[in-house]
Amino acid sequence: MRSLLILLALLAAPLRAEEVVLGLSQDQVSISTNFDGSEIIIYGAIKRETPIPMAEPLQVIVTVSGPRVPVTVRRKERRLGIWVNVDSVNVDAAPSFYAVATSAPWNEVISDTEDLRHSISIPRAIRSVGAPMNVAEPQAFTDAVIRIRTENGLYALKEGAVDLRESTLFDTAIDMPANLTEGDYRTRIFLTRGGDVVSMYETSIDVRKVGLERWLFNLSRQQPLVYGLLSLAIAIAAGWGASAAFRLMRSG
Amino acid sequence: MQIYLPIAEISVNAFLLLGLGGIVGVLSGMFGVGGGFLMTPLLFFIGIPPAVAVATEANQIVASSFSGVLAHLRRKTVDLKMGTVLLVGGLIGAALGVWLFNYLKSLGQVDLLVKLCYVIFLGVIGGLMFVESLNAIRKTKSGKPPARKKHNWIHGLPFKMRFRTSGLYISVIPPVIVGVLVGVLAAIMGVGGGFIMVPAMIYLLGMPTKVVVGTSLFQIIFVTAFTTLLHATTNYTVDMVLAVLLLVGGVVGAQFGAILGAKLKAEQLRILLAIMVLVVCGKLATDLLIQPTELFTIGAAEGH
Numbered sequence: 001m002r003s004l005l006i007l008l009a010l011l012a013a014p015l016r017a018e019e020v021v022l023g024l025s026q027d028q029v030s031i032s033t034n035f036d037g038s039e040i041i042i043y044g045a046i047k048r049e050t051p052i053p054m055a056e057p058l059q060v061i062v063t064v065s066g067p068r069v070p071v072t073v074r075r076k077e078r079r080l081g082i083w084v085n086v087d088s089v090n091v092d093a094a095p096s097f098y099a100v101a102t103s104a105p106w107n108e109v110i111s112d113t114e115d116l117r118h119s120i121s122i123p124r125a126i127r128s129v130g131a132p133m134n135v136a137e138p139q140a141f142t143d144a145v146i147r148i149r150t151e152n153g154l155y156a157l158k159e160g161a162v163d164l165r166e167s168t169l170f171d172t173a174i175d176m177p178a179n180l181t182e183g184d185y186r187t188r189i190f191l192t193r194g195g196d197v198v199s200m201y202e203t204s205i206d207v208r209k210v211g212l213e214r215w216l217f218n219l220s221r222q223q224p225l226v227y228g229l230l231s232l233a234i235a236i237a238a239g240w241g242a243s244a245a246f247r248l249m250r251s252g
Numbered sequence: 253m254q255i256y257l258p259i260a261e262i263s264v265n266a267f268l269l270l271g272l273g274g275i276v277g278v279l280s281g282m283f284g285v286g287g288g289f290l291m292t293p294l295l296f297f298i299g300i301p302p303a304v305a306v307a308t309e310a311n312q313i314v315a316s317s318f319s320g321v322l323a324h325l326r327r328k329t330v331d332l333k334m335g336t337v338l339l340v341g342g343l344i345g346a347a348l349g350v351w352l353f354n355y356l357k358s359l360g361q362v363d364l365l366v367k368l369c370y371v372i373f374l375g376v377i378g379g380l381m382f383v384e385s386l387n388a389i390r391k392t393k394s395g396k397p398p399a400r401k402k403h404n405w406i407h408g409l410p411f412k413m414r415f416r417t418s419g420l421y422i423s424v425i426p427p428v429i430v431g432v433l434v435g436v437l438a439a440i441m442g443v444g445g446g447f448i449m450v451p452a453m454i455y456l457l458g459m460p461t462k463v464v465v466g467t468s469l470f471q472i473i474f475v476t477a478f479t480t481l482l483h484a485t486t487n488y489t490v491d492m493v494l495a496v497l498l499l500v501g502g503v504v505g506a507q508f509g510a511i512l513g514a515k516l517k518a519e520q521l522r523i524l525l526a527i528m529v530l531v532v533c534g535k536l537a538t539d540l541l542i543q544p545t546e547l548f549t550i551g552a553a554e555g556h
Contacts, residue, residue, distance in 0.1 A: 033493070035256040036263055072551045082540040084364050085549075144548030178254065178263030179299075213258040213493075220259060220488050228484030231311045231492050232477050235499055239318030242503030246323075 018058070019047045020189050020201035027203070029176065029185075030210040037178040040064070040205065043171035046191065056194035058167040059102065059109040063120060063190075064174050064205065066097030066154075067183035068127075073141040089141040093127040096181045098155045101172040103162040111195035118197060120190065122146055122155050153177040182207055259491035260304045266497055268298065273312065273498035277505020280316040281323065282513040283450065283465065283525045288313050288443030288476075289374065290532060291498070300494065307483035307490045308498070313444045313476040315499035316506045317469045323510035324466030331417035331463050334427060335470035338449070341428040342475040345435020350482060353440050369441055371537045377451050378529030384455075385522040392519065418459045418467075426457060435475055444472040447529055454522075461518040 025041035042062050052058075071094050077086040100122065102109045115121050128142050149155040154177060162172040185205040191198050209217050220227045255266040272294055276287035288309050295305035324330050356365055411424045430452045438445035446468045453464045484490040513521060 031256055033256055034254065036254040074549050074551060076544060076547045076549075078543070082364075083542075083544055141548065144546075145550060148546065148548065148550055178256065179261060181261055209258060213256060216492055217258045220484070220490070220492075224485040224488060225481070227492070228481040228490060231484060231490050231495060232314060232480060234492070234496060235311055235315035235477075235480075236318050238496075238499045238503050239315040239320075239506075240322065242319045242507055243322035246507040247326075 017048060017050060017053075018191055018199050020191065020199060021045045021047050022189060022201055022203060024187075024203070024205065027205055029180070029205060029207040031180065031182070031208065031213055032210050033212055035178060035180075035213075037180075038176045040174045040176065041171060042174060042187065042189070043169075044189065044201075046168050046170070052167050053193070057104075058164070058198075059104050059192045060162045060164050060170045061103075061109055061120060061188075061190040061192065062101045062162055062172050062174070063125075063186075063188045064097070064099045064176075065095045065125060065186045065188075066181060066207075067185075068093040068095050068125075070094070071145065073144055075141065075144075089128070089138055091126060091128045091142060091145060094145050094149075095125055096154065096183070097176065097185065098122055098125050098149075099158070099174045099176075100156070101158045101161040101174065103160065103164040103170065105159050106157070109195070110190070110192050110197070114192070114195060114197050118188075118190065118200070120188075122150075122157055152179065154179070176207075180207055182209055255493065255497070257300075257304075257491050257494045259489065260300050260308075260494060262299060262301075264298060264300075264494075269494065269497040270501040272298075273316075273501025274505040275501075276498075277316045277319075277502035277507075278509040278512070279505075279528070280313075280446075280469075280502065281320045281506035281509020281511075282516075283446070283509075283521065287316065287502075289370070289441070289447050290528070292443060293532070293536065300491075301489075303487060303489045304491050304494070307480065307487060308494045309443075310476045310479040310483060311490050311492075311495040312498040312502055314473055314480060315495075316502035317444065317473045317476065319503040319506040320510055321466060321469040321473060323507060324469060327466075327514070328417070329462050330466035330470050331415055331459070332467075332470065333413070334415045334418055334420075334457075334459070334463075335467045337413070337424050337427045338431040338434075338467070338471045339474050341431020341433075342435040342438070342445075342471055343478060345432035345437075346439045346475055346478055346482075347435075348432070349436040349439025352436065356440075366441055367536055367540060369437065371533055371540065373437065373441075373448060374529050374533035374536070377448060378526050378533055380455075381451055381522055381526035382530065385519050385526060388519045389523065415459075418457075418463050420457070420459065422457065430456060431471070434471075438475055439479060444476050446472055447525075450525070461521070465513065 022044040029038050071091050072088050073091055074085040074088040076083045079086065100120065110120060115124055119125050123142065123146065126142055126145060146155055162170055164170045185207050187203050187205055189201045253266045254263045256263045272291065276291045279290065280287045292305055292309050295309065296302055321330060412421060413424050414421050430449065434445040434449045437448055449468045449471065450464055453459045453468065454461060480490060
């Protein structure tokens with residue numbers, strides 16, 4: 001037991017050499033009625049008790065990930081002249097939002113093994129194990145998730161977007177689009193040297209609906225019948241109101 | 253001005269939604285169609301998730317139909333008795349339709365079925381109406397009196413009832429069947445069903461065109477209200493913010509539509525509706541026939 005602890009301490013020692021001190025421009029994103037996307041500034045410093053090691057340059061990777069949820073991806077094919085869904089793959093977990101920013105080109109900041117271990121790059125952040133045997137190219141389905149979500153601004157890989165000064169201060173901006181879902185957005189900062197992760201820091205950004213949005217959303221889930229009746233009442237009132245207004249306008 | 257929709261979870265331009273609601277409202281007041289067959293595809297197009305679009309559209313149709321029916325009530329162009337008979341059938345049909353929809357969903361391919369339904373029904377009805385009203389316009393131009401309503405098998409059925417406003421004395425069986433069919437289709441296709449009911453009332457039941465619009469709106473209010481409640485309580489997909497934006501535009505549009513409709517001749521009204529139905533049908537058909545740019549779609553996960 002003691003030897004195990006010593007081993008752990010030894011393993012942990014290099015990680016302690018350089019540590020992240022982090023700041024966020026906001027640790028909460030409030031989705032209000034006029035929410036139109038958000039930009040979060042992630043900044044920080046690297047704390048160390050020893051002089052800067054000269055061997056390999058320090059690099060920084062910042063990832064922000066939305067809640068991971070399973071999705072179904074369907075593929076269309078031409079059958080009898082029309083385009084129909086022919087097969088589908090259930091992707092076990094795909095983040096609703098995923099942004100990666102690095103301080104240098106991708107292959108300079110991290111090795112494949114480290115990427116695999118920490119699931120940092122976009123394809124690694126998506127977990128898909130359950131492709132049925134009869135589907136020809138299961139990889140094409142995961143690629144489609146990345147392609148479609150990148151087009152919608154939900155997935156982004158920004159190489160060189162982290163500004164690193166004197167191997168000590170860093171900052172980057174993460175754009176969050178308007179079509180954001182609620183949840184805890186896991187934010188990770190990796191420090192790497194020569195492709196190996198030397199330190200990791202994790203925090204979360206709280207993305208929440210507020211005010212009217214919050215109230216309506218809660219009502220729709222907790223009291224669906226009341227919500228439905230309220231929707232109908234508004235519809236009837238609006239219909240009657242418009243009718244009455246027009247009658248007044250024409251008679252007056 | 254961007255606005256965030258709490259249930260759809262996306263941000264859209266408020267003025268775009270107001271405008272769309274307005275245009276569809278005009279059609280609603282003019283033709284007595286709820287406008288869902290036009291609005292639902294438009295909402296898909298601006299990126300609203302289909303489930304939310306269908307459910308919210310039902311809610312919006314309640315508002316525009318209510319606004320429209322008030323205008324028609326004042327002009328005494330609503331056959332309340334006929335509307336009630338149709339409604340009885342409609343509610344039975346809607347319940348049947350929801351059951352059928354869920355059954356087909358469990359088999360997969362429900363999207364395709366909905367689209368095929370649209371193409372077939374819009375194509376057949378649009379085509380028939382177009383030809384018929386073109387003939388009617390030619391006849392009135394050549395000065396011949398319009399043909400007298402013929403007595404057909406419908407008039408031989410039992411349970412006859414007098415519908416004063418429509419000037420009809422027919423069996424209640426055909427209107428109930430029409431109501432059921434429209435209810436089923438309304439639930440499957442996520443529309444009010446006016447575009448099917450209006451021609452059915454004119455050609456099958458032989459109701460006068462002026463009464464048809466108001467009566468159809470009357471029935472649509474109740475069927476879509478029922479659908480809204482079903483969606484709100486089972487799928488939680490009614491987006492109130494989206495509905496309010498659409499219906500503010502919609503109710504105003506419906507009033508203008510009713511005024512416009514009163515000024516146009518019945519044949520012209522019918523040929524306009526026919527053209528519109530055919531255009532939407534053509535668009536949906538080409539979507540099925542032309543290779544889409546993105547072959548993959550992402551949907552919410554379903555059971556393995």
